[in-house]
Amino acid sequence: MANAEPRWLRYTLTAIALAFLFLFLALPLLAVFAEAFAGGGSAFFAALADPEALSAIGLTLFIAIFVLPFNVAIGICAAWAIAKFDFRGKSLLITLIDLPFAVSPVVVGLVFLLIFGAQGLFGQWLSAHDIKIVFALPGMVLVTLFITFPFVARELIPLMQAQGKDEEEAAISLGATGWQMFLRVTLPNIKWGLLYGVILANARAMGEFGAVSVVSGHIRGQTNTLPLHVEILYNEYNAVGAFASASVLALLALVTLVAKTLVEWQMRRETEMLDTALLPEKVNQESGIPS
Amino acid sequence: MKRVLPGFGLSLGCTIVYLSLLVLLPLSGLAFKSSSLDWSQLWAIASGERALASYRVTFGASLLAALINALFGLIVAWVLVRYRFPGKRLVDSxxxxxxxxxTAVAGITLATLYAGNGWVGRHLEPLGIKVAFTPLGIVVALTFISLPFVVRTLQPVIEDIEPEIEEAAATLGASRLQTFMRVILPGVFPALLTGSTLAFSRAVGEYGSVIFIAGNMPLISEITPLLIISKLEQYDVVGATALAGVMLVISFALLLGVNALQWWAANRHHGKHAVSL
Amino acid sequence: MSRLIHSLSFALLAVAASSSFAQSSLLNVSYDVSRDFYKDYNPLFQKHWKAKSGESVELKQSHAGSSKQVRAVADGLEADVVTMNQASDVDFLAEKGLVAKDYTKKFPNNASPYTSTMVFIVRKGNPKSLKDWPDLVKAGVQVILPHPKSTGNGRYSYLAAWGYALKQPGGNDKSAQDFVGKLLKNAPLFASGGRDATTTFMQRKIGDVLVSFESEAELIAKEFGKGEFDVVYPSLSILTEFPVAIVDKVVDKRATRKLAQEYLDYLWSKEGQEIAAQNYLRPRDAELLKKYAAQFPAIKTFTVDEVFGGWAKAYPAHFKDGGSFDQIYQSK
Incomplete structure (x- = not known):
């Protein structure tokens, strides 16, 4: 290939990347697993079979899955508006979308308490109607939505900007409806970015500690998520249990990546099959749209 | 200008409604709470010696972490997209x-690794480099927690670069370095800037991991979120929201600046592009 | 549209969450290392309540940092009872009207069913021969303690040293502040909590002495091994009390006052006291204290009330912004 770096440079760059990731990612992960298995395999599994640990895992998964569709829908909406159109206050809007990143997680929790807590803005009304938001599931879902809000949008905006709008405009001018254009043109173009965004949001949703901790109430077996469970176990001098739970979180994050790899693989196979079937047509298409 | 593409009103409307309900309304609670202070009280809280020192530590360490991530994140993303090597998928994941x-687990683990007797600290200590329980430890923790941003923002963009463009540049006699600097870097720069900015803003607010590795000495390694927590410990919600508000305004201004810069750069870039076509 | 789905799903969730409270239950909101104690105590109480009233009861626990828990209760976490490790935290609830103003009088012993004290954990064999507070301010000694402003352990450690200095001949606030200042100068870091301080000292091998609760020494032994450290009792230390209280507002709303009262009363029973002793918390019961004398060496202690006039005074004087802790760091 003419456009590849010389071999020495490839090797050097790969070495730098791997060294950096090893130092900052692999080593901490190894340390977590080392601590988790410090008491042997049986202690590790005993810690996970604990009913409180199981309920924490269930709750964590539930919240992560629940917030996912919201993030995808609103992420695509925001990215569509921002990347494909010009309007006043666009920078402001992008900044507002970024805002949840910049707010300290502890402050996020505090902010929701100021609104929904017993002493908060709507506290009186909520308690009069016996609606529980904070220290119950709705509050935990809300803060998770807040902290994961930017991921999908932020992942899609630069990608969609880089892609421009020629393809979509072409689709529309050829008579496609908005929905057809989205499904046939936009979605295939952004699928990887969308997937990365979802994976990040998902990982963050499962791993979040600070904000959730403020609104959870820490009721065992009821509002304790896995990250909260980890901290409690650690504070109780149960390091094995704490790090075992932490390693489960790390593994859960990897599961989404495995899913991504599978999807990627499947798609490649499909396109390869399509390519062989529709080869002449595809060549025509490609040469038919000069840029 | 006529808009060809549909869905502008719908997508923008949904975004704004959602944003207002989920983000702006709660954050207005912050403003509401700290409005019980007058300006001089707010100023006194925000400009105390400890608070000022903590801004330096927080924003300085976050900037450093973002720069480290920008550089290494670019290399990592490039390597992950372009090269093949054994175990690549594992590394990617x-x-x-x-x-x-x-974050607490990250903090505890990093502090253990980088302490004088840890796997890494053991090798750094003889060189006179102390990481755990110094401001350097804060940089390490912040680099860790904000690492995915740059890599993950760059990956789809690098995947999207058309090989034809590079080939064209090579055919026209550009060296690999020239191609990179003139063709690839400008293309990925918006994403790089986005990723680094997000990494930076995430780092500024981080609390959970930092307190385990920082050492938390007043004036030296005390971060602003710790001051907020210590106000909450005193049941001083107003003081805490005041500090949080100050941080928020600074972060907001920085983000807005970068986003505006990027928008301007993108427009300029596009403009040039259009002319050259 | 999405807004509608949004609010609808929240309403459903809220209903689901509140319906699970239907059966007879009690929520005990507590500090973070009390779990071992309540894990033993709760089944015992369930048996006791069943025998007494014929009803079975579900006991729910919530554990986290003390002040954080109390803030949560004030913000609407429906705790029937709170069991804390610092009176200042319960005071806050009393101030908010959730707990009786005179909650310390509602139960015996200042409403604290057991006590503990601050001791020194030193390296095996005590190589620097640290025996008392003055040894901790010597040059070259590194002291590990949690952050005095943001953690309960840190505050007790701070007040213990302050009280010691105050009680020395010629001691006054000025000399005490100098003493504590010197001690803090020997701290290479402030840990984020009791557990973090222990990890720093035991696992990362930083520091010569860890100031900690007596009851935590046993937890440290559980995690790191008994022979790994020595416990040193200073000549004088602080008596740490663990106040309990009924949250009036909640028990009235949920009609659980009788249950809550019994739950806390039972802490003073022989059975409850024995569980405390087994968890290395000093029981109030004199007989049991004697029975477990081997694990509770005699130590001279003072209370926060005696030396500082109660937490209501000690807290603002030392730990609020501009208090003595901040002054120590301003003069530097």
Whole structure:
């Protein structure tokens, strides 16, 4: 290939990347697993079979899955508006979308308490109607939505900007409806970015500690998520249990990546099959749209 | 200008409604709470010696972490997209780890690794480099927690670069370095800037991991979120929201600046592009 | 549209969450290392309540940092009872009207069913021969303690040293502040909590002495091994009390006052006291204290009330912004 770096440079760059990731990612992960298995395999599994640990895992998964569709829908909406159109206050809007990143997680929790807590803005009304938001599931879902809000949008905006709008405009001018254009043109173009965004949001949703901790109430077996469970176990001098739970979180994050790899693989196979079937047509298409 | 593409009103409307309900309304609670202070009280809280020192530590360490991530994140993303090597998928999947690991676990683990008797600290200590329980430790923790941003923002963009463009540049006699600097870098720069900015803003607010590795000495290694927590410990919600508000305004201004810069750069870039076509 | 789905799903969730409270239950909101104690105590109480009233009861626990828990209760976490490790935290609830103003009088012993004290954990064999507070301010000694402003352990450690200095001949606030200042100068870091301080000292091998609760020494032994450290009792230390209280507002709303009262009363029973002793918390019961004398060496202690006039005074004087802790760091 003419456009590849010389071999020495490839090797050097790969070495730098791997060294950096090893130092900052692999080593901490190894340390977590080392601590988790410090008491042997049986202690590790005993810690996970604990009913409180199981309920924490269930709750964590539930919240992560629940917030996912919201993030995808609103992420695509925001990215569509921002990347494909010009309007006043666009920078402001992008900044507002970024805002949840910049707010300290502890402050996020505090902010929701100021609104929904017993002493908060709507506290009186909520308690009069016996609606529980904070220290119950709705509050935990809300803060998770807040902290994961930017991921999908932020992942899609630069990608969609880089892609421009020629393809979509072409689709529309050829008579496609908005929905057809989205499904046939936009979605295939952004699928990887969308997937990365979802994976990040998902990982963050499962791993979040600070904000959730403020609104959870820490009721065992009821509002304790896995990250909260980890901290409690650690504070109780149960390091094995704490790090075992932490390693489960790390593994859960990897599961989404495995899913991504599978999807990627499947798609490649499909396109390869399509390519062989529709080869002449595809060549025509490609040469038919000069840029 | 006529808009060809549909869905502008719908997508923008949905975004604004959602944003207002989920983000702006709660954050207005912050403003509401700290409005019980007058300006001089707010100023006194925000400009105390400890508070000022903590801004220096927080924003300085976050900037450093963002720069480290920008440089290494670019290399990592490039290597992950362009090269093949054994175990690549595994490495790829590791990148999200910092988000999935509860921040407290990250802090505890990093402090243990970088302490004088840890796996890494053991080798650094003889060189006179102390990481755990110094401001350097804060940089390490912040680099860790914000690492996925740059890599994950760059990956789809690099995947999207058309090989034809590079080939064209090579055919026209550009060296690989020239191609990179003139063709590739400008293309990925918006994403790089976005990723680094997000990494930076995430780092500024981070609390959970930092307190385990910082040492938390007043004036030296005390971060602003710790001051907020210590106000909450005193049941001083107003003081805490005041500090949080100050941080928020600074972060907001920085983000807005970068976003505006990027928008301007993108427009300029596009403009040029259009002319050259 | 999405807004509608949004609010609808929240309403459903809220209903689901509140319906699970239907059966007879009690929520005990507590500090973070009390779990071992309540894990033993709760089944015992369930048996006791069943025998007494014929009803079975579900006991729910919530554990986290003390002040954080109390803030949560004030913000609407429906705790029937709170069991804390610092009176200042319960005071806050009393101030908010959730707990009786005179909650310390509602139960015996200042409403604290057991006590503990601050001791020194030193390296095996005590190589620097640290025996008392003055040894901790010597040059070259590194002291590990949690952050005095943001953690309960840190505050007790701070007040213990302050009280010691105050009680020395010629001691006054000025000399005490100098003493504590010197001690803090020997701290290479402030840990984020009791557990973090222990990890720093035991696992990362930083520091010569860790100031900690007596009851935590046993937890440290559980995690790191008994022979790994020595416990040193200073000549004088602070008596740490663990106040309990009924949250009036909640028990009235949920009609659980009788249950809550019994739950806390039972802490003073022989059975409850024995569980405390087994968890290395000093029981109030004199007989049991004697029975477990081997694990509770005699130590001279003072209370926060005696030396500082109660937490209501000690807290603002030392730990609020501008208090003595901040002054120590301003003069530097």
């Amino acid at each position: 590791l990148v999200d780890l910092p988000f999935a690991l509860p």
